[in-house]
Amino acid sequence: MMRIAYLEISARQTGKTRRLVEAAxxxxxxxxxxxxxxxxxxxxxxxxxxxxxxxxxNGTCGVPPSHEGKDAAWLYDExxxxxxxxxxxxxYYVTTARFLRTAEDLFEGDGLLSRLLKANNWRCExxxxxxxxxxxxxxxxxxxxxxxxxxxxxxxxxxLK
Numbered sequence: 001m002m003r004i005a006y007l008e009i010s011a012r013q014t015g016k017t018r019r020l021v022e023a024a025x026x027x028x029x030x031x032x033x034x035x036x037x038x039x040x041x042x043x044x045x046x047x048x049x050x051x052x053x054x055x056x057x058n059g060t061c062g063v064p065p066s067h068e069g070k071d072a073a074w075l076y077d078e079x080x081x082x083x084x085x086x087x088x089x090x091x092y093y094v095t096t097a098r099f100l101r102t103a104e105d106l107f108e109g110d111g112l113l114s115r116l117l118k119a120n121n122w123r124c125e126x127x128x129x130x131x132x133x134x135x136x137x138x139x140x141x142x143x144x145x146x147x148x149x150x151x152x153x154x155x156x157x158x159x160l161k
Contacts, residue, residue, distance in 0.1 A: 002087060005073075007116050008094040008125040011157035013138065015127060016094040020077050021048065023092055027073035028053050035067050037085065038077035059084030080113065087115045097159035100149050106160065113159065126157050 006023070010016055020036070021044060028034040028051045035054045038044070045055045054067050059082055063072075075092040079085045093116055106114050117124065129135035142155045152158040 002089050002119045004087065004089070004091045004093060004116060004119045006092045006094075006125070007120040007123070008127065009097055009113075009157060009159050010094070010125070010127040011129065012096050012154050014129055014157070016096070017044070017077050020075050020092065020094050024048060024053050024073070024075050025051050027075075033067040033069065033072040034075070035063050035072060036075045036077065037061075037079075037082065039082055040077060058082045059086060079116075085112055087112065087119055091116075096157065097153040100152060100161045101159055102161050128157070 008016055008019070017038070017040065020038075024034050024036050025048075033054075034052070035056065036044075036048055037056050037059055039057050048055050054063050056063060059076075061084075070089070073090065073092065074088045076082065076085055076094070078095050079093050080095040080098040097113070101109075101111070101113065105111065106117070129138065139155050142151055146154065149161075
């Protein structure tokens with residue numbers, strides 16, 4: 001059975017991308033060809049490229065042949081919002097859920113999130129905003145601005161109905 005290295009499903013603005021970038025640097029420093037897949041990567045591209053990390057915008061973009069082997073580390077930022085993402089052996093995945101799933105979808109379906117949870121022994125990391133004052137204001141703004149299901153995904157980091 002396939003295994004992944006890391007799976008995180010957290011709310012917005014909780015440091016997912018920062019943790020992913022630090023992990024990518026560790027993989028690259030250890031000598032592994034490293035690929036970061038992120039639609040939000042434009043601001044991080046120079047920093048990552050200085051470490052020899054290939055940055056692509058979605059899972060359908062090509063990478064150099066040197067980064068296609070089984071020893072390459074693949075890290076996916078906001079994978080639930082990207083096209084062409086695949087479950088890869090040893091992959092590193094972080095996201096805020098795009099929508100809430102039913103238990104049937106998750107446990108009986110074959111969607112990407114379901115496959116990743118299975119590959120990670122039905123476990124995922126979850127982080128919250130560590131500044132309570134900032135979190136309180138962000139939560140209040142989002143509660144007024146978005147539908148309740150979106151609030152649960154974006155602010156609470158939930159993915160199940």
